[in-house]
Amino acid sequence: MTLEKEQKKNNLQKIFEVIKTMASKPSGLIGLSILLFHVILAITSPLYVPYDYKAIDPSLMLQAPSSEYWFGTDSLGRDVFTRTILGGRTALTVTFFGSLIALVWGGALGIFCGLVGGKIDDVVMRIIDAFLSIPWILAMLLIVSLLGTTTLVLIPALGFFYGKGIVRVARAATHDVIAKDFIVSAKARGHSNLSIIWNEILPNVRDAIMVEGAMRWSWMLLGFSSLSFLGFGVSPPTPDWGLMISNARGLMSFAYWAVLAPIFGLSSLIIGINLTADAFAKALGIDRSTKAPV
């Protein structure tokens, strides 16, 4: 077996072991199962939805849950069960790719700043601080209202906004390893900067960055659904939990089921991601409990 193959096998083993450690505690196991359930549901739900999610039928308005309509119907006579099991698809896709973007640009810029230091680092960190002090919701709303609410706008915008926190974490983690002996010896061996970043720094800061990214994912989901709730996320009639809650809210004294179903969907997904991220951090030995949600 070549060295490279062996390393790959080791990586797989490591991933497997991390998942095993995560599942060994009840909270991690619950989180992982909820997340897995939602992912499977999001992928497979179009195959078995009972009704058309956009079929409007005034004669079926605001029906209480029954054996025919499990979660009742909403104010336009649409089946709430259908819309609820479809409602996580957009949210999961947008926030998953958004978090990936946040991880990549935040991690890269953070490592770069930690590595070069000096004036460039100072200036970049000042700008990041300034971005942090604009409330995310105002910035997101501004971007979305100027550019529109398509997923092509939402994914990079969310990715950009939730990446600034990762810059700080990646920078701090880089600072921790940069003075270590193995970096100095790699430099002395004459390795290029890129090879040092890829082979020496990245493996040592990867855990911290990934944990941060997992946490950002749950915040991004919160942000995305808040945008939908406010009417600046996905546009109707796309089934989306935030949007469904906001639409059904006005009539909730007559039809609480139309609110409770999407609330249950969204809350369980966010809690699932959170528990998973927490277990992930613990499995990698990183303590996040003292951090503020910047």
Added chain:
Amino acid sequence: MLLLVLKRILLGFITLFIVSLITFSGVEVLPGDACTTYLEREAYGAALEACYERLGLNTPAHERYISWAAGVLQGDFGYSLSGEMRINDVLGPRVKNSMVLASASILIGIPIALLLGIITALWRDKLPDIIISTVTIFSMTIPEFISATLLILIVAIWLEWLPGIVIVPTGASISELLPNIILPVIAISMIMTAHMARMVRSSVIQVMASDYVQMAILKGVPYWKMVFKHVLPNALLPAINVVALTIAWLLGGVVVTEVVFNYPGLGRLVIESISNRDLPVVQALAIILASIYVSINLIADLMTLMLNPRLKSLQIKK
């Protein structure tokens, strides 16, 4: 020490300057401007020209920035597009309303958070900790609009204890506001309390494991005396900064909560001005919210510096 304080204040101003540049150039760089977004489909020909003329948008960007920034420094944000009102007049009552909401939430939230945090830390991994920690995790992970909606559904609709939405006018006095803000305050302080309690908990646990606390235990200092004299003063200091960050982060949550409860504060103004495509108001809001964030952090930094002699000498050496 004085030098350090001045340096922090200067850094705060630099941050605000960059924020103003970002918001200004953000609007500049993104396609569309105040006139095209405001006029939408009618944005052509004479109407567009007149709008440019009225807002002075036909002068170069840097000149506009300078005159706008000069106005902001003197506390004048210019005119809003939709109502053609002075932005200062629009903002005034909104700022007051949001302040009432925020201070009530903070006044209620912080003591509860301290209490819960200390209880969970002292009874770590015992029943009270497990129960409280589970509840806090739930209340901090669930989005504000969901907890607010659930509160309305349960307290206002099912139990009929309190009104579900706020129906006071924007210019209402504080005594008119107070009976109306109970539910919004509960919604906001629930999440804030959960965040803070968790941080206080881990801070207390850290201090409990430190050498001087172990020493105090070995010396035979009574348990509660040890908690109040040795643990809490040292544990709460680092919590100040984190609490400040949490409050600042909640600015976003306040926006959503205000919309759910129909509360006439800054948050609803954010949504209204963006829906009306009123960019001058949006810019003013960005600066105001950013200054709140910067000043909360500044106050927290200074408080930690003043209360902690060790940190003081450390910073000066640097």
